[in-house]
Amino acid sequence: MTTRAWLLSEQPASRRQARLGQAYRTWLAFRANWLAMVGLAIVVALVVVAALADVLAPYNPILGQDLNTTRLLPPLSPGHLLGTDDLARDILSRLIHGTRLTLMVVVLVALIATPIGLLVGTTAGYFGGWIDTVLMRLTDIVLAFPRLILALAFVAALGPGIENAVIAIAITSWPPYARLARAETLTVRNSDFIAATRLQGASSARIIWKHIVPLCMSSVIIRVTLDMAGIILTAAGLGFLGLGAQPPQPEWGAMIAGGRRFLIDQWWVATMPGIAIFIVSLGFNLLGDGLRDVLDPKGRK
């Protein structure tokens, strides 16, 4: 029996086979969507480039070359594929190193915001009553705030810098996850298996973390993936306003702000980082759309 036949077997012999088979079917459905595959390729490329930035980047991203001869070189100059900026730094190398900052922001925001959202949402959904009312009202309040404006005010208060930008974005992005987790919790909280666990004497905390949270994970992960493009754009916006990563860090939004002064004569300095932001957030959008089509049964036609 081939692996493929084993995976697609209609009568799985073990729980592991069934689970792997399900994952394989999901993958097959995902693979058929070529736009989603493009998205996946972009995201994988982002991770690979970030991991190998030191090897891939031809020049130092922070220290420039000779200011007399290599300043503001146009794209396709010998040795500088995308040209150089006003401090004679190779733009390609800066973009390559910038992937690390972008990836860091996305991962950190996801790592901070997802647990907060899961905790608030599952707790509210599981206990119900006044706990639900209080937590969900809190969620609605945060959700009613304009995200970028609030992030701006937070960064203004905490001081500019990429760490504070991450905190500000995370603080403003958890409410949708809480709502989603609550909705998922409500559908399972009266199930027999939850009742069985409770009869065995499991504490509420154990039921929530061991039995409810795993069931909420897949929909929350899709939602986080869909939001990642927005997170990247917010971080870039903060960087553009000078409130995110500080120079000389090769953050893409800050690079656009730096290139603004030479926009008319040296268009490439501001244009190249924008293309990078665009490609990466497009990748996350395509991936998220594809994941939603495959994993969300409600969206399935």
Added chain:
Amino acid sequence: MTTLTQNRGRRGALWLRRAVGLLATVAATFFGLLLVTFLIGRIVPVDPVLAVVGDRAPQSVYDKVFHELGLDRPLWEQFWMWLQKVATGDFGTSFLTKKPIVEDIRRVFPATLELATVSIIIGTLVGVPAGVWAAVRQGRWADQLVRVLGLVGYSAPIFWLGLLGLLIFYAKLGVVAGPGRIDIAYEYSFTPETGLYLWDTARQGAWDAFGNAFSHIILPASLLGYFSMAYISRMTRSFMLAELGQEYIVTARVKGVPEWRIIWVHALRNAAVPLVTVIALSYAGLLEGSVLTETVFAWPGLGQYLTNSLQNADMNAVLGGTLVIGAIFVGLNLLSDLLYSMLDARVRRGS
């Protein structure tokens, strides 16, 4: 007869309860907004006393001002004092312009309002037909085109598109005017009554100035409109698909109603109800988008005021601006909720 009155009484009670619940939500949201802005103002590393007295003041003056500002009181008391001030419209004075924040905001707000309004008009006029078109041609290339255009709108940083737009349409082609709201030559050819330049110039018949203001607003408004279009067209598409799958559409087809009438009258009218909320929400989203757009286009609105104050650590102005934008945002959210329940008979009847 009795059951009818009873029913009506119960429905009235239900409506009252919902209204009270809604008011409570709004009050809680505003309270939260005030609390958060207040707390942000407290954790700022800027010393408010030094901002008043300067760094050369003797210790006695410093202590006096420290006491006058109420900084020696407990935090909740300070919050209460601040609430009382905000309730009377006193947000303090801007450190940059030396004017009360309220006056500043009143001056810059019309610029943002005008930009956001023109943008939402563009976004709706393009987004709704695009969404309808995509739904009718579901799965065909028209659908794909609208989808890709929407995805580009979702993925491109708006400040970057703004810069590219300025580079191409202003610097290279010269078809639109550059940054700012109006050229200085036209600035005094009309009297700004409402502060909405397009409206003012049109009313006073200053058509040269109108043309100039229009050529200034069209690029930023199209860009912002494009972003709301991305959202509006996607939502229109899904609402239309839901409506077109309904049985009353089949009935209409069987009756021989022309296809254009089925799409634009029967289906779109029903899809319009949730669409209203979507448009109200994107209008609120435009306020956010305006912060970055206004910076790029040197548009003298609320967004630019906010970023300028941020970069100069003018905290009173930042908090005032955040509060105003937050309040409008909450208000529009509420409005979209109300519109939804007013327009949709199913919701209106109460579930």
